[in-house]
Every structure is written in structure tokens, then in C-alpha cells.
Amino acid sequence: MASPLDLDQLQTFVAIADSGSFTRAANEVFRTQSAVSMQMRRLEERIGRPLFEKDGRTNKLTEEGERLLSYARRMLHLNRETLAAFDDRRLEGTVRIGTPDDYADRFLPEIMARFTRTHPRVELTVICEPTANLIDHMKRGQLDLALITHDRSLGSSEVVRREPLLxxxxxxxxxxxxxxxxxxxxxxxxCWRRAAVEQLDRSGRDYRVLFSSWSAAVIGAAVLSGLAVSVLPECALRPGMRVLGETEGFSPLPDFEIGILRGASSRPEIVDALARHISESLDNISVPLIEESGSFDFAGLSLSRMKRQKPGQVLAGW
Structure with missing residues (x-):
């Protein structure tokens, strides 16, 4: 029987993949750079494939390395989950989390399932409001953590996911x-509305706002019923929706980022644990099958992504 993979090697592998550097990864896992290099040589020997290739000064994952990365993250998460299940000092208490309903529908089921399995004694209190409202709640001490659309003008947050606006x-x-x-x-x-309006104005397209709401359910219903066109993040797409591209006269929109904002909590260890679960969950969640211009494309919208805006152009949303 094949010997199991070494979790310490996998932890170092993930640290290198996230930082792009053996040196930075060595600092994160508290090992020397030579020890990290030895770990990766042994891991490559165990896998039987090269996992890294040089890209200038950074270490880029090979195709096989990308395949291993998702497995490594899941194995490390399961290891933490297993240890937590047998820890008599498990976290207890209440944590208050806020998120726009766009993200709640797509992300919360996975986040809550993972977190509850690991920390069954922690109660989650969830509210769904736009990002600006959540930031106000955070300033008033009414939230411990928020999953928001990253907006540099409203305050800094830890970016955990980037998506196209479509x-x-x-x-x-x-x-x-x-x-x-x-x-x-x-x-x-x-801001998503403003970006869409600016794009429509630039293209000279006549339009009228038929529905206006902060509710993702209302916007989605208007789109699915064929009453209106809208702009939504990739994570909010549903079966029955069609992505419009340049062939239909719709120019690409800027990307946006999803971030975690933390408040001043009396139980920072619970907030840290929840933030870690959110980051890991969002990293593993894929995009649903979506129809675009009469064809299907998994985990992305090939036409819109090939013709998207310049890299680095980011949009803050709700």
C-alpha cells in the first residue's frame, strides 16, 4: 500500500503556493530555506511529478502543482477539523457575521457547514445587508466580522476572492x-450600478431603470422572468441566466474583490477561526455551469474572460 502524504510537507507546499517564494514560506512555517527545499524535493519524489517552475524571481506552480494544491488545502482543513472535534477546549460563544445577500446565497451554506462541524458550540448570528450598512454596523460594534465587497474608500479588508462583474x-x-x-x-x-451606467452611457445605449433594489432575490427574479438585464457577480449567477458579451453589444465590466472585515471582538479567537473557514471555503467554491451566447462553459465565461478589461482594474460593489 502506498504510504500517506506528509501533512507538514503539504503545509509548506501551500505556504509556497500562496506566497510565491520559498523564503517567505520558510518564515511562515518556521523552517530554514534549505529545510523547505528538502521538503519539496521529497514531496515531488512522492508525487512523482514536478510541482514548481521558476517564473522570474517567483516560484510558479506547474499544472500538476495546481492539481495538488486543491487536495492539499482540503487535507489540511480536514486535519484541523479532526483535531478540533476531539479538543476539550473547543471554542464556545457567539459570533456576529454580516454579508450582502448575494454572497449569503452562494457562500454561506459551505461556510456555515464547515464552521459548525469544527466548532459546534459556537452560535452564529447572521445579518444580510449591503456592504455600506455592514461597515456602519461594524463601526458601532454590532458585528464581529463581515464578508463584504472590498472597497478601499470605505476601509481596508482582507481580500479573499476576486470575481468578474457580468x-x-x-x-x-x-x-x-x-x-x-x-x-x-x-x-x-x-458601485456595480454606477459602473454599468457608465458603460451604457459610453456605448450610447438607450436604457431605463425598471427595478431598483438592494435585494439579490428581487434583481434575480427580474432577470429570470425576462423583464430586465442586470449586472451580477459571477458567484450570483443562477441556472436560467445568460451572460451577455461583446457579440451582443455589452462591453466588459471591471472585476471586483470580496474581503473580510473584522471588528473589535471580545472573542478574537472565534473571529479568527471563522475568518479562516471563510477564506478556505471561498478558495474551494467553484462557479456553476452557465450559459453564454448559446453555449455552455464551466467555471468561467470564456468569451467575457478573454475580452475582459486590463488586469488590475478592480471594482468595489454594494
């Missing part, structure tokens, strides 16, 4: 072909 319509309707485009948007303060 034009969406219904697969069963041709509302996007109307002369005056009916739109469903968030409130006027929504």
Missing part, C-alpha cells in the same frame, strides 16, 4: 435586444 439576461427571453434596454439595479449608491 451583464446577465434570461436564457429564455430576448430582453437584451430591446431598443430601450430595461435594467434591474441595486440602489443608486451601488
Amino acid at each position: 451583464w446577465v439576461s434570461s436564457t429564455n427571453h430576448a430582453v437584451h435586444e430591446e431598443a430601450v434596454l430595461p435594467m434591474a439595479f441595486g440602489r443608486p449608491t451601488c
Whole structure:
């Protein structure tokens, strides 16, 4: 029987993948650089494939390294989860988390399931409001942690995921072909709305705002029923939605980032544990199957991604 993989080697491997440097990874895992290099040589021998290749001054994962990375993260998470299940000093208490409902629908099931299995004695209190409201709650001490759309103008957050913002319509309707485009948007303060309006104005496209709401369910219903076009993050796409690209006359929109914002909590160890679970969950969540311009494409929208804006152009949302 094949011998099991070494978790210490996998932890070092993940640290290198995240930092892009053997030196920085060595500091994170409290080993010398030569010890880290030896660990990776042994891991490559165990896997039987090269895991890294040089890319300038950084160490880039090979295709086989990318494959191993997702397995390594899951194995390390399961190891922590197993140890926590038998820890008599398990965390107890309540943690208050806030998130926009776009993210709640897509991300919370995985986050809550993982966290509850590891910390069954911790009670989660969840509220769903736009990012600006959540930041206000945080300033007033009413939240311990928030999963928000990263907005540098509203305060710093730890970025844990980046996604494209997309034009969406219904697969069963041709509302996007109307002369005056009916739109469903968030409130006027929504940055996603502003980005879409700027793009429509630049292209000279006639439009009218038919629905305006902070509720993702309302916006989604307007799109799925064929009443309006909207802009949604990739994580909020649902079956029955169609992504519109340049072939339909819709230019690419900027990316945006999702971040974790922490408040001043009396139980920082619980907040740290939840933040770690969120980061790991978002790293493992894939994108659903979506129809684009009459074809299907998994985990991304090939046309829109190939023709997207310049790298580094990021949009803050709700």
C-alpha cells in the first residue's frame, strides 16, 4: 500500500503556493530555506511529478502543482477539523457575521457547514445587508466580522476572492435586444450600478431603470422572468441566466474583490477561526455551469474572460 502524504510537507507546499517564494514560506512555517527545499524535493519524489517552475524571481506552480494544491488545502482543513472535534477546549460563544445577500446565497451554506462541524458550540448570528450598512454596523460594534465587497474608500479588508462583474439576461427571453434596454439595479449608491451606467452611457445605449433594489432575490427574479438585464457577480449567477458579451453589444465590466472585515471582538479567537473557514471555503467554491451566447462553459465565461478589461482594474460593489 502506498504510504500517506506528509501533512507538514503539504503545509509548506501551500505556504509556497500562496506566497510565491520559498523564503517567505520558510518564515511562515518556521523552517530554514534549505529545510523547505528538502521538503519539496521529497514531496515531488512522492508525487512523482514536478510541482514548481521558476517564473522570474517567483516560484510558479506547474499544472500538476495546481492539481495538488486543491487536495492539499482540503487535507489540511480536514486535519484541523479532526483535531478540533476531539479538543476539550473547543471554542464556545457567539459570533456576529454580516454579508450582502448575494454572497449569503452562494457562500454561506459551505461556510456555515464547515464552521459548525469544527466548532459546534459556537452560535452564529447572521445579518444580510449591503456592504455600506455592514461597515456602519461594524463601526458601532454590532458585528464581529463581515464578508463584504472590498472597497478601499470605505476601509481596508482582507481580500479573499476576486470575481468578474457580468451583464446577465434570461436564457429564455430576448430582453437584451430591446431598443430601450430595461435594467434591474441595486440602489443608486451601488458601485456595480454606477459602473454599468457608465458603460451604457459610453456605448450610447438607450436604457431605463425598471427595478431598483438592494435585494439579490428581487434583481434575480427580474432577470429570470425576462423583464430586465442586470449586472451580477459571477458567484450570483443562477441556472436560467445568460451572460451577455461583446457579440451582443455589452462591453466588459471591471472585476471586483470580496474581503473580510473584522471588528473589535471580545472573542478574537472565534473571529479568527471563522475568518479562516471563510477564506478556505471561498478558495474551494467553484462557479456553476452557465450559459453564454448559446453555449455552455464551466467555471468561467470564456468569451467575457478573454475580452475582459486590463488586469488590475478592480471594482468595489454594494
